[in-house]
Amino acid sequence: MQFEQLASVSQAVAATSARNAKIDLLAAALRDLAASGDERTVAAGAGYLAGELRQRQTGVGYASLRDLPPPAPAATLTVAAVDLAFERMARLSGKGSQAARRAEVDALFGAATEPERRLLVGLLSGELRQGAQAGLLADAVARAAELPATAVRRALLLAGDLKTVAADALLHGAEALTAYQLTVGRPLAPMLASSAPDATEALAATGTPAAADIKIDGVRIQVHKSPEAIWVYSRSLDDITARLPGVVAAVAGLEASTIVLDGEAVGVDPETGRALPFQETSSRAARRDGVSVLQPYFFDVLHLDGEDLLDRPAGERWAALERVVPQEQRVGRTMIETPEQAEAAFAGAVAAGHEGLVIKSAAAPYDVGRRGAAWVKVKPRHTLDLVVLAVEWGHGRRKGWLSNLHLGARDPERGGFVMLGKTFKGMTDEMLRWQTERLRALAVEESDWVVKVRPELVVEIAFDGVQTSPRYPGGVALRFARVLRYREDKRPDEADTIDAVRAIHRGSP
Template sequence: DRVRIFSRRLTDVTDSIPEMVDYAKTKVKASEFLIEGEVIALGEGGKPVPFQDLMRRFRRVHGVEDMVEKIPLRLYLFDVLQCDGKTLIDLPYTERWEILASLAPTESLAPRIMTRDPKVVNDFMQAALKEGHEGLMAKSLTSDYAPGARGKKWFKIKPSDRLDVVIVAADWGSGRRVGWLSNYHLAVRDDTTGEYLVVGKTFKGLTDAEFDMITKRLQELKIRESKWTVHVKPEIVVEVAHNEIQKSPRYKSGFALRFARIAKFRDDKTPEEADTIQRLRKLYEKQFENKGRLLKEVP
């Protein structure tokens, strides 16, 4: 009767989601199991709310029962690693799925299709996006389960939005990026005041040659420098891909880009032509055309 639930980063979140503990005890037809899935937080119309709202459930240690009502969860199961003493990770995905389907109610299984037709995949993708989900996970039917790594047999299919932002500072890198300015502070412009407001950081998207090149350019634009960070004139514009715009108290802008990565340099654009905080606010609101909002305000 002992159930433990862990996040992707192996944080124990059991006490924060008691309804999932109850599900495991009453709905799964096995006495011992290790199952992988995802919970999403539901808002208006039963649609998923932004990821950061789900994190409010995972981080809550007090008033948990109240949060169960305020932020209801939906469970999607998609893999089984162990069942009644048998380790299953070396079995092909199709066999693991059959076992999972025999253990859990159909409504708890992640929707899936098997097809070679790109149009069918695209239609499935568009339906998922319309329901407020981030995208799809593609898996080889013969793939085993590699703990901690997707490898080349699993990959995510997600649309990404893009913004033109300005680099206003950069941190010195560590490890293999030591000696390069390689963690970039990304900002949008306030159309009213002209101020550049940070909306996130990223070190992703560049080659070693580009790290070297941008380090030299940023040093030429240096305004001041602290131990780890070089602040620069806002002149370099980059196109950044991201998966979501989130509310964030960390930055003066009030927003942060989730999974930001540099797609390309926009030397054809001036800083004044970069995206603005006003446009970012509109894009944030537009996200809720497909995503839900929380049914109740949660502190």
Template sequence: MLLADLVDTVETVTATRSRLAKIEALAAVLRRLRVDEIGPVVGFLTASPRQGRVGVGWRGIASLDAVHAMDPTLTIDQVDEALDALVAASGSGSVAARGATLRELAEQATTAEWDFLSRVILGELRTGALEGVLLDAIARAAGRPADSVRRAAMLSGDLGETALLALTGTAEELDAVGLVVGRAVSPMLASTAATPSEAIGAVGEASVEFKLDGARIQVHRNGDDVRIFTRNLADITHRLPEVVEVVKAMPVTAVILDGETLALDENDAPRPFQDTMSRFGAAAARETVLHPWFFDVLHVDGRDLIDEPLRMRRDELGRIAPEHRIPGEVTSDPDAAERVSQEALAAGHEGVVVKAIDSLYAAGRRGSSWIKVKPVHTFDLVVLAAEWGYGRRQGWLSNLHLGALDETGEFGGGFVMVGKTFKGLTDALLTWQTTRFPEIAVRETPGTVWVAPEIVVEIAIDGVQRSTRYPGGIALRFARVKRYRDDKRPAEADTIQTLRGMLRG
């Protein structure tokens, strides 16, 4: 397939706000692909090439001096091979080799194709074709049930492989995709409510559990082999030996657990989140001991439990890890839920998560059956840009442009700007921003550095208000930075739809 055909499809998807039109346009191009083109094209559509990071940043692309082709001749195969070459370049002379490959690719591409490829390489493609839309398009193109495709993608953790299986395999092969002990699965996510009573009203009888201020972990054990993954599915087993030992002591042979880990002080109160995250870095400080707590079990000794109700999974977790199960209480009483929330806050934790007691484990999805409740409104947003400061902040990147995830494509997809803030930024954070943001810059305008949407920041707000200034129709009220969430992916950011739901009336 010519790259131009894919670029035309992306332009069509970008130009429409209709979800059905997006799905049909993407399905049409997927039906035309050869088997070996499926993986690369899915990577291009999600701005996540199968090669991962290719060692090219905004400055490398901006400084490129190339004359683009007049007519489209570049194929999907040629682009994929060029990205392979960029990744393969290493050692002495790698910079020159990478530059030559990039220049050759740019010269083979038309202006429209190069604009598309630049955004794919930098990870800032905004087509409105979010993962959910693309999953539906794969299902449409393959003639498979959308639920089957979505489930396979979440359990395999690989959208490209799921597309390949759906488009070329049988329905039985697609439905056979399941949990594999040792292979990380996308975690289930929670929506947000203002109070425990509101959450209980939404889900009915529920497990009301402490929401720890820790780092989420997914732990797999197969015999004596234990692997630990972050919420981003990165393997950090070698950095958490104390967690490995806890799981090895459990009375099971094979298990997949979902939970959190955090550091405690001498009074068994949670230490600052940064102390916990210090153990996840390359130069981990081993004197900070992490303690694991688990709130779900997905597999035990040959049995997948994700399609079993939480009531049963909770009992099973209590059997195999009673001393490491996150505190909580099963109730349908709003007053009891409020009491558990106050107990969690008194113990130094963030609040509670209210989970429908008969809910299934929806891997990789943000459902309505898990609802997190914090005493203040906090949201995980994505940094879109930063402005150069003035006065005391002269020379520092300061005022942040904040974006919420457009989960449905209602506002064009990608991330929708919802406000700015410079509040809550310490000198240490300002220094870090000023160093980090230029490394992921995609363009610069006077006074502002625009960055690839890959950094998640937790923002506290007093609420939202209607606004004609931003495309989502809302603006944050009294936003301030709480912390950066380098344990979260942009796809896990809170949505514009959730924020709009806070509008009164």
């Protein structure tokens, strides 16, 4: 299949808002992929439609996407050829690998037309925001293969890899999907939570009875134990066993022969007993020397001593968890039935320094795909009025628009503004068009990558917290920043100060 066909579908999906119409477009493309009869083409192409590569790492970053050769005048690339190019990049290592990878990038982009290049940049940068994530694509696979969506979603849960499931469904049919079983030692796709603005709304979504789980700001882990070994997997299904000896030791002590647990790994302050900030926990989890010590907190059990629990109501799974895992290794949980109980649990969690709550239906099975109403997270939201200091040109479907904002807080003591980080989240197409015109009018220096602007435009930013950051001059950075609205009614000298940001940081757990 020609890569240009996928580029065209990607653009069409991005331009379509209706879910059913997106599924129709994706299903048609998947049928075309299946017509090739080639496993590589189907798996790679399905991944590209969801913004994923088959290769975990290619070694290609933003810097490698600058100064690219001119686009090709005609389309010649196939899906398989693009996948082979990514595979060659991923295999490169050692002396001379940087130059060899640069040559591979130049060769691939030199053979790509302009629409193909937009898709390639989106895939390599991770910014292919076209609304075709795993849940939507799973439904498209089901439609293309004429299989029940529940069967595809079940296979996705058990396999943890949409690309493999797509290839099996499209090329081998229902029988191939029934072969997927929960296997201790093979990671499953994690169940995810949707969001709500407050605990009352979250409880209305899940229904009652429900549990209010403490939302710990840690690293998502899935732990498998058999009589022979223990494996620890990350949210992205990478094997991180060697990096978390504390988690391995904790699970080794459980009185279970085989078990699969879902939870969080967290660094804990030995003096206060509080969880360390996510930045420090994440840094410890990333260490490869085997000495990082993170404490596990489990909230679900998916398999226990030969019995799969995925389809059991959550209440039954929680009861099994309580029988096997000691309280000090479980996430704090409060059963709730009324909005008043939900709000009280949320207030208590925040007061104790936690990130918030995840409210969970006691009747729901363990599921994967779209973020549904069975798990709903609630977090306090901070907002600040900040000043735009610069902005980066967008990629993928945002090409041609100014997208990634550089945000600054006012510094009354030294004058000027202190950068706190960047964000491209929360922007509608209308906002992108408006800010491109507005910020270019404020430009003082412009390149192919960044436009520096006069610090005059104030924007209201929502964020989840403030973390220590040596990367920025103020020593702090915003977590999960997103744009709410522009405040043209405010002058830059009315923006929030760096002292206000540091005060939020001091009050963080």
